[in-house]
Amino acid sequence: xxxxxxxxxxxxxxxxxxxxxxxxxxxxxxxxxxAFIDSGKLKIYKKSGKIRNLEFELNKDLSLPHIAIGHxxxxxxxxxxxxxxHPHVDCTAKIAVVHNGIVENFTELRxxxxxxxxxxxxQTDTEVIAHLIEEEIxxxxxxxxxxxSAVAKLKGSYxxxxxxxxxxxxxxxxxxxxxxxxxxxxxxxxxxxxVPAFLSYTNKVIFLNDNECAVVTADNIKIFDLNGNxxxxxxxxxxxxxxxxxxxxxxxxxxxxxxEQPKAIGDTISGKMSIFKKDGKISMDFDKxxxxxxxxxxxxxxxxxxxxxxxxxxxxSVDYASEYRYRNPIIDNKTLIIAISQSxxxxxxxxxxxxxxxxxxxxxxxxxxIGSTITREADYTIYTHAGPEISVASTKAFTTQLAxxxxxxxxxxxxxxxxxxxxxxxxxxxxSEIPKKLKTFLELEKERKFIRKIAxxxxxxxxxxxxxxxVNYPIALEGALKxxxxxxxxxxxxxxxxxxxGPIALIDEKMPVVVIAPKDRVYEKMVSNxxxxxxxxxxxxxxxxxxxxxxxxxxxFTIEIPITEELLYPFLTVVPLQLFAYHIADFxxxxxxxxxxxxxxxxxx
Ligand code: AGP
Numbered sequence: 001x002x003x004x005x006x007x008x009x010x011x012x013x014x015x016x017x018x019x020x021x022x023x024x025x026x027x028x029x030x031x032x033x034x035a036f037i038d039s040g041k042l043k044i045y046k047k048s049g050k051i052r053n054l055e056f057e058l059n060k061d062l063s064l065p066h067i068a069i070g071h072x073x074x075x076x077x078x079x080x081x082x083x084x085x086h087p088h089v090d091c092t093a094k095i096a097v098v099h100n101g102i103v104e105n106f107t108e109l110r111x112x113x114x115x116x117x118x119x120x121x122x123q124t125d126t127e128v129i130a131h132l133i134e135e136e137i138x139x140x141x142x143x144x145x146x147x148x149s150a151v152a153k154l155k156g157s158y159x160x161x162x163x164x165x166x167x168x169x170x171x172x173x174x175x176x177x178x179x180x181x182x183x184x185x186x187x188x189x190x191x192x193x194x195v196p197a198f199l200s201y202t203n204k205v206i207f208l209n210d211n212e213c214a215v216v217t218a219d220n221i222k223i224f225d226l227n228g229n230x231x232x233x234x235x236x237x238x239x240x241x242x243x244x245x246x247x248x249x250x251x252x253x254x255x256x257x258x259x260e261q262p263k264a265i266g267d268t269i270s271g272k273m274s275i276f277k278k279d280g281k282i283s284m285d286f287d288k289x290x291x292x293x294x295x296x297x298x299x300x301x302x303x304x305x306x307x308x309x310x311x312x313x314x315x316x317s318v319d320y321a322s323e324y325r326y327r328n329p330i331i332d333n334k335t336l337i338i339a340i341s342q343s344x345x346x347x348x349x350x351x352x353x354x355x356x357x358x359x360x361x362x363x364x365x366x367x368x369x370i371g372s373t374i375t376r377e378a379d380y381t382i383y384t385h386a387g388p389e390i391s392v393a394s395t396k397a398f399t400t401q402l403a404x405x406x407x408x409x410x411x412x413x414x415x416x417x418x419x420x421x422x423x424x425x426x427x428x429x430x431x432s433e434i435p436k437k438l439k440t441f442l443e444l445e446k447e448r449k450f451i452r453k454i455a456x457x458x459x460x461x462x463x464x465x466x467x468x469x470x471v472n473y474p475i476a477l478e479g480a481l482k483x484x485x486x487x488x489x490x491x492x493x494x495x496x497x498x499x500x501x502g503p504i505a506l507i508d509e510k511m512p513v514v515v516i517a518p519k520d521r522v523y524e525k526m527v528s529n530x531x532x533x534x535x536x537x538x539x540x541x542x543x544x545x546x547x548x549x550x551x552x553x554x555x556x557f558t559i560e561i562p563i564t565e566e567l568l569y570p571f572l573t574v575v576p577l578q579l580f581a582y583h584i585a586d587f588x589x590x591x592x593x594x595x596x597x598x599x600x601x602x603x604x605x
Contacts, residue, residue, distance in 0.1 A: 001387030002086070002100040003027035004180075005197045006069040006161045006171045009188020009218045013068035014058055020190070020197035021051050021072045026246055026253070026390050027100075027193060028074025030371060031085035034058060035096035036068035037168040042094055046085035066218070067168060069161045069191075071098035074388055075370035077106070078123030088127040090134035091118055094165040097133070099126040100193050101157035101178040102385070104270060109153060129160060143167045144215050147174055148226055151213075156270070161191055174213040174226070182206040182214055182221055184235060189216045195238050196245040203238040252592040254391035254486070258578050259442055261396045262435040265571065267385035268400040269407065269432060282362050282380050284415055286336035289314055290329065290361075292321040292352040293340035294602065296394040296481060297401060300366075301340050302474035303570050304405035310567060311406075311427065312413035321348040322605070324355075331359040338408070339365045342389060342397035343601035344372025351605070353377055366404045368397050382408060391593040392600045393486050395578045398478065399571055406431055406568070430565040437562040438572060451576055454541055454557045455583030458512045461489055465503060465538075466577070467496040468516035469525055475516050475570050479577030486585040486595045496529040509537040514580070516573045517544045517551055520566035530554045543576050 003024025007016040017034050032054045033046025045061065047054040051072060071086035078084035087096040103109070106125035109132065114120065118131045132153055136146035147162055157177035163170075173180055173191050183190030183198035183205055190198035191214070195205060206221065208214060212231065215222045223231045240249060250256035289308055291301035298320055305316040319329070321339075325348065331337075337356040341349045344367040353363050353374060365378035368386050375381040384400035410427050413419040419427075445451055458464070464483055468476035477493035484491050494503050496515070507513065513533045517526035527550045530540055534554055542555035545563050552558050561572040585592045 001027050002074050003072040003193045003197065004069065004098045004100050004159060004161055004191070005193075006173065006191040006216070007188065008067045008169070008171055008216060009185060010066060011188065013065045014061070014063075016190075016201070017068045017070035018051065018055055018058065020192055021070050023196040023199075023242065023246065024072055024193060025051060026388060028072050028388055030073055030075050030080030031082070032070065032072045033085045033087050033098075034068055034070040035087040035098070035163060036063070036065035037163060037165060038063035038065040040165060040168060042089070042096055042163070042165045044087055044089060044096060046082055046087065048081045048085060067163060067171065069096065069098050069163055069171060076102055076383065076385065077125040080371045084122045084124050086126060088122060088124060088130045090130040092134060095130050095133050095137070095162065096164070097126060097130045097160055097162050099129060099158055099160040101159055101176075102267065102270070103128060103154050103158065104156035105154065129154070129158075133162060137164070137166070143170065143172050144213065144224070145228070147172045148213060148228060151176070152226065157267075159193060169217050171216045172213065173208070173216065175208045176210050180208040182208065182216060184221065187219055189218065189221055191216055194245065194248070195240070196242050199238060199240070199242050199245050205236050205238055206233045207236065251586065252391065252582070254393050254395060254582055254592050257389055257391055257396045258575065258582065259446075260387070261399050261575065262439040262442065264384075264386040264396040264400050265403050265438070266435040268403040269435075282336070282364060285334065286362065287314070287334045289316040289336050289338060290324075290331070290356070291316060291318040291338045291340065292324045292349055292356075294321050294346050294348050296398050296478060297340040297342060297349070299474045299478040299481065300398055300401035300405065301338070302477070303402055303471055304338065304340070304409070306471045307406050307409040307567065308412065311409040312416060312418050314412065319352070321346070321352040324352045331356050331361045333360040335361040337361045337363045339363055339374055339378060340401055341365065341374050342368045342384075342386070342394055342401075344369045344374040345601045345603050347603050347605050350374055350377070364408070366401055368400070389600075392595055392598045393482055393581070393592070399574065402570055403431065427565070430568055434564065434568060434571045437564060438575060441562055441572065441575065445579065451559060451579040452583045454559070455580055455587060458539070459487070459584040459587040461510070461512050463506065464489060464491040464512045464514065465506060466491060466493040466514045466516070467499060467529060468493070468573075469496045469522040470520060471567055471570055472516040472518070472573050475573045475577065476514070478574055479514055479516070479581070482578055482581035483584065485598055486581055486590060486592050487588055488590070488596070489584065496526055499529060499532065504532065504536065507533055507536040507538040509539070511538050513538040513540050514577065515540055515542045515555070517542055517548070518561065518566070518569045518573060519545045519548060519563065520569060523548075527551060527554070541580070543573050
């Protein structure tokens with residue numbers, strides 16, 4: 001998830017684009033750049049780091065261009081640095097492109113273009129777009145035609161904006177599976193990934209749909225489909241403040257990020273994994289896996305153990321990184337370490353990685369931030385494509401970590417011939433259904449606000465207990481952590497089978513007990529646990545499937561989730577718990593995105 005901005009009009013386009021990028025910094029902030037045309041010449045400025053670094057460079061340039069495009073980056077392909085920052089240009093440096101999305105077939109396209117003599121400067125997927133447009137213009141096409149022909153060759157997602165010296169009076173932009181909106185001004189127009197970029201100038205907008213292209217000049221906007229047919233579009237008025245807009249109309253980043261999970265999981269699933277390929281850095285001769293992580297990432301690791309052991313039959317241990325580094329773990333060169341970290345900067349996880357490497361183990365990192373320390377020290381990194389996670393309470397990073405762990409388990413099993421092609425396809429098909437199922441659940445909840453109503457019943461609770469079994473026991477831990485970290489209510493997650501060995505003593509009519517009980521191999525066991533809780537007058541909030549009458553009769557509240565393969569339920573069971581915690585914290589009026597005593601990345605021991 002990056003941010004793109006464009007402006008054409010009478011004012012200084014550089015300043016307007018820079019201000020717009022600052023408004024989109026929540027979409028990505030590891031590098032930025034601007035391209036503009038001044039007295040017929042295309043100029044490019046790009047800098048790694050915060051936008052102020054770029055602004056410092058740009059302020060040295062005194063030109064007053066009226067057309068510019070800009071980009072703030074969240075790296076997916078290629079380290080965050082000045083070269084990989086956008087905009088990217090073609091061989092003639094007369095065409096500039098900014099892009100948000102992932103060109104999945106960029107490796108093949110790059111090879112083709114290099115064989116035809118194109119010289120590439122960056123490691124990005126985006127640069128192929130500039131060279132493809134260059135070829136179409138050399139065939140005599142105008143900029144709009146060239147852009148449409150170029151994107152016809154792309155696989156993946158894109159929101160892209162293009163300017164070129166030969167047509168300095170227009171910005172051509174196009175979208176597929178990444179957001180793009182046009183801002184309508186008087187004698188000036190704007191394009192951007194999101195409305196906050198230009199909301200201080202205009203609230204009149206046209207939202208581009210997938211497979212649409214716009215040709216934007218200072219006093220005109222034309223919309224076409226990808227075959228070049230003209231389309232009429234409605235102009236909408238945005239009623240939001242800029243702060244609201246940055247959260248996409250949601251009250252907090254956490255709620256926005258919860259609703260971004262279907263896309264984030266989809267993007268992570270579509271990522272290619274070449275971990276064990278001939279040129280892959282990890283050989284297959286490991287005989288045990290040790291997962292190290294902290295907090296929510298540790299809970300993802302616990303579920304990863306279920307995935308890897310049940311699908312690829314390899315023994316897995318899971319450790320809190322802060323404990324692992326001091327327990328003198330048994331590590332040898334047949335040990336594969338999986339270090340899970342959203343930020344890639346967590347000190348305890350980093351120390352565990354360094355310890356393991358010193359003892360000869362190979363390290364696979366599962367991380368959400370390209371260029372972060374753990375990705376540089378690991379032997380191989382599987383990237384989660386959650387995009388920037390602003391809220392301290394991790395939500396979308398968690399479910400994308402689950403997706404990465406599931407893909408890893410299937411890849412290991414495939415390479416070790418522990419599963420046949422039919423099973424592999426079945427598992428991957430089930431996984432590919434998750435984004436749709438989650439989207440349906442979230443849209444229904446947005447309408448019904450059922451979980452918000454349940455939260456209203458319990459936001460004054462002093463304690464809460466979360467129970468789960470099998471692959472949903474770690475979800476009980478994660479649900480309890482979410483409630484603790486944003487509502488400051490004491491909460492415990494427990495394997496439901498353990499309840500009778502102690503926690504059951506806590507239960508009375510004041511204790512909310514959240515029970516995760518989908519229709520899987522331990523369903524009946526969970527029903528008996530609910531009966532034990534009800535026998536002590538506990539208040540039961542059950543997360544289960546539709547038509548589970550036993551639970552509906554027993555529970556005080558029943559939250560229904562879609563049906564899926566039993567190993568995949570954590571993708572669906574965690575989301576109601578994220579929402580439950582969110583609404584309780586919101587009712588308590590806390591700053592949900594910046595809870596007390598917590599940091600998004602814990603870089604100290
Ligand atoms: C989770 O909501 C918290 N922010 C925290 O527990 C977090 O998961 C932990 O600090 C690990 O962070 P990491 O994934 O960036 O390494």
